[in-house]
Amino acid sequence: MPIFIAIDLGAGSGRLIAGVFREERLSLEEVHRFENPGTDLPGGSFWNVVGLFREIQEGLRIAAGRYGDEIVAIGIDTWGCDFALLDEAGRLLGLPHQYRDPRHEGMAEVMHARMPEAIVYQHTGITTQFYNSSLHLLAENQKPSPALVGASALLFVPDLLSYWLCGSAAIERTVASTSQLLDPATGDWAWEVIDAMGLPKAIFGHLVDPGTPLGVLRDDVQRVTGLGPVRVVASASHDTAAAVAGIPMENDERLWLSSGTWSIMGIETDAPIRSREAFDARCCNELGVDQSVRFLKNIAGLWLIQECRRQWALEGESLSYAELAKLADAAEPFQAFIDPDDPIFASPGNMPERIREYCRRRQQPVPEDKGQILRIASESLALKYRVVLDRFRQLTGKSFTRLHAGGGGIQNETLMQATADACQLEIIAGPVEATSCGNLIVQMVATGHLKSLAEGRALLRRSFDFPIYQPHRPELWEGPLERFRKHLAS
Ligand code: ADP
Numbered sequence: 499m500p501i502f503i504a505i506d507l508g509a510g511s512g513r514l515i516a517g518v519f520r521e522e523r524l525s526l527e528e529v530h531r532f533e534n535p536g537t538d539l540p541g542g543s544f545w546n547v548v549g550l551f552r553e554i555q556e557g558l559r560i561a562a563g564r565y566g567d568e569i570v571a572i573g574i575d576t577w578g579c580d581f582a583l584l585d586e587a588g589r590l591l592g593l594p595h596q597y598r599d600p601r602h603e604g605m606a607e608v609m610h611a612r613m614p615e616a617i618v619y620q621h622t623g624i625t626t627q628f629y630n631s632s633l634h635l636l637a638e639n640q641k642p643s644p645a646l647v648g649a650s651a652l653l654f655v656p657d658l659l660s661y662w663l664c665g666s667a668a669i670e671r672t673v674a675s676t677s678q679l680l681d682p683a684t685g686d687w688a689w690e691v692i693d694a695m696g697l698p699k700a701i702f703g704h705l706v707d708p709g710t711p712l713g714v715l716r717d718d719v720q721r722v723t724g725l726g727p728v729r730v731v732a733s734a735s736h737d738t739a740a741a742v743a744g745i746p747m748e749n750d751e752r753l754w755l756s757s758g759t760w761s762i763m764g765i766e767t768d769a770p771i772r773s774r775e776a777f778d779a780r781c782c783n784e785l786g787v788d789q790s791v792r793f794l795k796n797i798a799g800l801w802l803i804q805e806c807r808r809q810w811a812l813e814g815e816s817l818s819y820a821e822l823a824k825l826a827d828a829a830e831p832f833q834a835f836i837d838p839d840d841p842i843f844a845s846p847g848n849m850p851e852r853i854r855e856y857c858r859r860r861q862q863p864v865p866e867d868k869g870q871i872l873r874i875a876s877e878s879l880a881l882k883y884r885v886v887l888d889r890f891r892q893l894t895g896k897s898f899t900r901l902h903a904g905g906g907g908i909q910n911e912t913l914m915q916a917t918a919d920a921c922q923l924e925i926i927a928g929p930v931e932a933t934s935c936g937n938l939i940v941q942m943v944a945t946g947h948l949k950s951l952a953e954g955r956a957l958l959r960r961s962f963d964f965p966i967y968q969p970h971r972p973e974l975w976e977g978p979l980e981r982f983r984k985h986l987a988s
Contacts, residue, residue, distance in 0.1 A: 500947055501568045503529070503561055504937035505554055506737065507576040507655070509596075510534060512550060514557035515931070516565060517938035519947060524938065524961040526931055529564065530557030536596045543600075544593040545580060547655065551662050558723040567726055572663065572715075573733030573941045574656040575740040575933060578676030578784075579629045582658045583638075583649035583701065588667065591645040594655060597629035601637035609636055613694040616777055621688040623770040623783030623791075624678040631677035635697055652701040656735035664713035664730035668706045672739035675785035680705075682770040682783045682791050708734040708743075708787045709944040733940040734787050737933050738762055738794075743787040744929060744936030745904040746955035746964075753890070753898050755883065755917075756932065757907030759801050763886050764794030771893060779889045787940055788951045795886050798838035800907045802875045805849035810868065822868075823912045826876050829869035831974075834862035835982040836878045860985060880916035881975075881982040887921050900924045904932030911965075918967040920975045928964035935962075 502517040514529040532553040536543055554574075561569060583591040595601060606626050609618070615626050624630065631654075638646040653661060654673040661667040674680050679702070681688045687702045706712075714727035734740040741756040742764070752766035770783035770791045784792045803822060810817060817825075834857045836843070842852050850871050857864045857874070865871045891898060901923045908914060908927040918925045929935050939954030948954050 499568055500570045501561075501565045502570055502938045502941045503558070503572045504733070504934040504941075505557070505572065505574040505659070506740070506934050506937060507534060507550065507574070508737065509536070509577045512553060513934075514554070514561060515934040515938075516561060517934070517942075519942065522957070522960065524935070524957055526934060529561045532557075536598075543596040543598060545596055545655065547582065547590075547594055547658060551659060554659065554663070555719060555722050558719070558725055562724040569725060569728050570947070571729040571731050571941045571945050573731045573937050574659050575733055575735050575737045575937045576654075576656045576659075576673070578654075578673055578736045578738070579631050579634075581631055581634075581652050581654045581677075583645045584651045584653060584667075585648055586650040588651075588661070590658075591648055594658070595634060597634070599634070602628045602633040605633040605636045605640075608640070609633060609695060612696075613691060616774070618678065618691055619777045620772055621681055621691050622678050623682045623772050624676075625777065625780045625782060626678065632679050632691070632695065635679075636695055639695070639697055646698065646701075649698070649701050651703050654735065657732075660712055660730055660732060660735075663715055663719055665716045666713040666730075668704055668710065668712060668732060670708060670710070670732040670735040671705050671785045672708050672734050672787070673736040674705060675783075676736055680785070682785055685785065685789075706732050707789075708732060708739065709940045711944055729945060731941045731944045733937045733944075736784065739784065739786050739792065740934075740936035740940070741904055741932040742766060742792055742936065743940055743951060743954070744932035744934070744958060745902045746958045747902045748959075749900060751896060751898050751900060753887075753901050755901055755903040756905050757799060757903050758905040759799055759804060761797040761799035761879070761883070761907065762794050763797060763883060763890075764792050765890060765894065767791045767793050773893065776893050779893065781889070781893070787936070795889070797882055797886060798843060798879070800910065800913075802838055802843060802849060802853075802879070803872065803910070805846060806853075806868070806871060806875065808846075809848050809850055819910065822872055823910055825869035826872035826912050829867075829873035831873065832877065832978045832981075833865060833870055834874050835881065835978070835985045836874060837986050838875070838879050838882050876910070876913045876916055877920075877978070878982065879913060880920035881979055883917050884920040884975075884979060885983065885986065887923070898923065900926065903927050904929055906930055914965075914967045915970070918969045919972055920979065922969045922972040924969070925967040926964050927967065929958060929962040
């Protein structure tokens with residue numbers, strides 16, 4: 499029974515998931531879970547990548563005990579943007595910084611003085627955001643930092659961890675495309691941007707497509723884990739690329755929503771969209787599996803609800819997500835609206851009070867109980883999806899009739915129904931574990947167990963449940979949509 503291991507690392511925690519391929523079905527088993535706390539040290543905010551690697555080895559040791567030599571391959575996906583620098587002998591030159599490290603401050607201005615943002619967008623299809631690797635590299639170059647001066651190679655976090663697993667270094671395209679230094683049309687580095695920034699060209703090495711076999715586990719890793727020479731595959735290494743691969747879109751509209759702590763809505767396209775309108779709408783073109791482009795927009799997500807839940811737990815009331823959804827269902831609809839992407843909601847804190855404060859400041863009814871707060875958050879998220887969907891309609895000329903949603907957030911049935919109503923779309927929800935599923939099917943194609951991504955998506959359709967949400971009474975949402983638009987910050 500072939501087993502594939504997906505190593506899925508988020509900016510808060512990581513997991514190893516085993517994909518069991520049996521009787522033409524895929525099932526998932528969690529093998530190991532661990533924290534991934536970023537650490538603030540003198541000189542910046544860092545990732546403990548050595549600690550992460552040790553946890554990965556521990557997870558592989560557990561997997562070896564459970565599945566032995568049925569394990570066929572291993573693939574890693576992580577959050578985007580963060581990178582490591584290595585010397586010519588492949589040694590790590592310092593811990594990777596976190597994307598929220600303040601070294602990016604002031605760098606957008608420096609970058610845009612050298613090349614205006616609209617031109618950078620022409621080359622890379624990516625708007626400037628504080629987390630882009632471009633700004634963080636520019637900060638290193640301004641000093642210049644000893645790490646950058648001594649660097650022979652740059653690897654993104656999943657590339658680094660794969661390198662440590664198998665000894666073979668390559669830069670995988672989906673994660674590289676989050677850097678704002680890659681041309682999504684050619685799949686090569688955006689050399690004009692790299693030149694204009696004055697970055698050392700030599701560190702931008704060999705790029706590979708998702709699904710490229712990298713090698714087998716190093717002897718050291720085999721000894722520590724008890725595994726044999728298992729193959730390591732560069733999967734869809736950016737977690738959103740893995741999630742999109744794992745959302746089995748059936749029709750040619752290919753409209754998707756990756757719903758978790760954050761929401762990302764996008765279209766899977768064959769070519770980047772780099773029009774002035776796309777730039778003005780702050781849409782990004784990242785790369786996907788099978789030469790696809792993920793034309794996308796980041797939107798706030800269930801972060802709002804997650805933070806409400808955390809706050810109420812601090813106040814002594816621990817509620818499950820199902821209980822929260824029930825409270826929202828029972829509350830009066832369309833009392834007030836928030837822009838989920840307003841900066842007031844961006845950082846951790848007392849989210850219920852911030853929602854009340856937002857309503858107070860904008861002369862809206864101030865929600866009094868938990869149900870009202872949750873209802874406002876859910877309806878506003880659904881309406882924000884609608885606003886983004888309308889932008890996609892304008893930008894592509896497509897009408898869209900169906901949305902494929904994946905990720906943990908699809909378990910929030912209230913939000914899914916609200917999204918169907920607000921967007922006037924049919925929603926096909928699944929799988930919850932889209933990221934691991936995408937990571938796994940890319941490995942299965944790479945090792946010849948599946949013929950194509952399409953076959954992998956068909957396997958997912960056979961293996962999991964996909965609840966469908968139909969828009970009920972979309973006309974009820976038209977008035978609220980107009981009221982909501984008045985509260986949009988961006
Ligand atoms: P991440 O993006 O951090 O990986 P997930 O994809 O795991 O997050 O999704 C986490 C979100 O899913 C939570 O914030 C929560 O709102 C939602 N969620 C998880 N479980 C449930 C549930 N049983 N019912 C409703 N919502 C849920």
